Amino acid sequence: FLGPIQQINSVIETYPKGIAGFKRYLELLETEPDVNDAPNARHVKHLNGEIRFNDVTFGYEGKDKVLQGVNLTIRAGETAALVGPSGAGKSTLCSLLPRFYDVEGGAVTIDGMDVRSMTLESLRSQIGIVQQDVFLFDGTIRENIAYGKLGASDEEIWTAARRAQLVDLIKSLPDGLDTFIGERGVKLSGGQKQRLSISRMFLKNPPILILDEATSALDTETEAAIQLALSELSQGRTTLVIAHRLATVKNADRIIVVAEQGIAEQGKHEELIAQEGVYSRLHRAQFGM
């Protein structure tokens, strides 16, 4: 079971929206034959993470274009919060980066190299994705964390656990790292599962991160621990956050408003509020301000 899942998981840390999302992701892989290594694809070892969308056009088969002529640069190390109405194309924009789909027109580049010029394996090894629902298996905490990096040492596992705010939990468990978490991690709370998935990312250590922020409310303490872990995780990495939290948009280096086939506005929170455009309306609707 783990072998094929591990392959799928080379890029995606968790699966969208539980089982339904998992199926959708497998379907997505099945519909992926168009995405292949170019004959002379390069194996990239380390990327700095400057991302560019150059005049990008994309639509799903038989449907209207989701993105049309999108131009966007995200600097290496920058944290960009993507906001916009449901269905605007935030996830689609992100999915072009690890080449879940290829652009129809234009190009997506990282450090100036077209993503299509790299081997899929090396491209995806440089991108980490953290989504709302977490893939866990019925093993120990140690095994579940080490899933981020095969053969990780105990020291590495403890460091990842510490940075993901998991140490207190592990120390409170009867068998520590060797505690079995039950099928799909049933013995863990939602917040603990998320932190476990974040700890894997510290082990994977990719220069580029895509975070699909949870829409469901967590209790304040859990929320704070997750925010802390995520903000440490995004340090020194180019981070694209599909943002649902006011704190996230306020703390981002830049907010990118995705609407109507492309980027409607971008800037800092205060600047966008002052513009009284799409963001300010969204912000009022979402946060009641």
Ligand code: ATP
């Ligand atoms: P949300 O905030 O609701 O997650 P989003 O801004 O991330 O939305 P996308 O998920 O990128 O938006 O969807 C953009 C459009 O593309 C929507 O109209 C959606 O229905 C459509 N879409 C998304 N995924 C697929 C797919 N796999 N096949 C066909 N259409 C899709």
